[in-house]
Amino acid sequence: MMINYSCINRLRTLRDIIRYTTTIFNKSGIFFGHGSDNAYDEAVYLILHSLNLTADNLDIFLDSNITENEIRKILHLISKRVDLRIPVSYLTEESLLQGYKFYINKNAIIPRSPISEIIQNCIYPWVKDPESITSILDLCTGSGCLAILSALSFQRSIVTATDISEKALKIAEKNINYYNLQDRIKIINSNLFDDIPISQYDIIICNPPYVNTQSLNNLPEEYLHEPIIALDGGEDGMSIIKNIKKVKIFLKREGILVLEIGNEYNNFIKHFQNINPTWITTANTENSIMLLHKEQIP
Incomplete structure (x- = not known):
């Protein structure tokens, strides 16, 4: 037109x-x-x-x-x-999420994760005392938006934000500096847990690539401007999610995992039949975000 x-x-x-x-x-x-x-x-x-x-x-x-x-x-x-x-x-070059402004360009997906709503509510009622949270890991951080919202919601926490993309981490660094959180958010270039020093966290947040191949091939053109590496979850959307089982090593005894899987509920159930997570409903999603306590992770 x-x-x-x-x-x-x-x-x-x-x-x-x-x-x-x-x-x-x-x-x-x-x-x-x-x-x-x-x-x-x-x-x-x-x-x-x-x-x-x-x-x-x-x-x-x-x-x-x-x-x-x-x-x-x-x-x-x-x-x-x-x-x-x-x-x-x-x-x-700007995106708004939960009332906060984030710098963005084509090297990271546009901030929109519904996990942000859960973080804004301090993951209540599963976290009863936000001040007790001192360490958070944000896997696949992209623009850093969830890491930043986590630091703002859990004000006594130190946050580690990781991503496989160095270009995405440059965007995250810019956003972290904008909110003057560089002393509380540490950036690590890592493919999931590969280059993260062994440590234990109160909360691990992960919004990984999870779009299955068929869905990826039918996405509206707008999504094709986003980095494919941030969307592509393989044939059934589980290629990255299947590899996060190491998460248990990195959680404290009372630690929790908050994981987003988008529209891949059925594929998740097929792969993880022995897991019974808590499914968290947000304003616009259902069966898309799960919460797991350490003892629930095989």
Whole structure:
């Protein structure tokens, strides 16, 4: 869908450009799944970011005039979103999760894990005293968002954030520095547990690659902009998950594992018939995140 730049003279106000962008997004068939679930919210976010405005300013500036250069910039972003199917977060290099802002680029998946909701609630009721948590391991940290949320929720904890991708860890480091948590979050380049010094943690969090091959081949174009290594879970989505059995060595006696498996519930059950985890329901997921106590791990 080619953007019609001849419409510039008819787009005068912020209200005009939001209406226009929402219409374009609705007609284009783009997929929403990286922070918003509808055309209007995505249009507002993209436009306000382009204008260096916040959502709090929206009502105030709705009828303000926009300059031609501002409109051209917005139309260019719309074109990239629609024609190239680039997720908005990659266009703005910013993602919001649980009210927190994270820097992001194409070297890491866009922050969206529902584990973030559980962390925000301090993993209650399974963790009864957040101040008792002093050590957390975040496997497959990507942008570092879950490690950062963990450090903010469990304020006495030291967090270790690991990933196989050095490029992703550079993004994580930038986000960690943004929140001034470099003294509390340690970064390690490691393929799961391979290069992590033996230590024991109160909590281990893991959002691994888990998309099965058939699903991977049918993903909307937007997801194809994300690193394949962060999505690909092999034929049945379990190729990485099957290798995290070492987790028991790294957990304290009362330690817990919080593991995300996305839509691979049936495949997980096939592989781990002897495990009976607690399935945690979030606002938008069910049977996607499990909690295991150390003694439940074979």
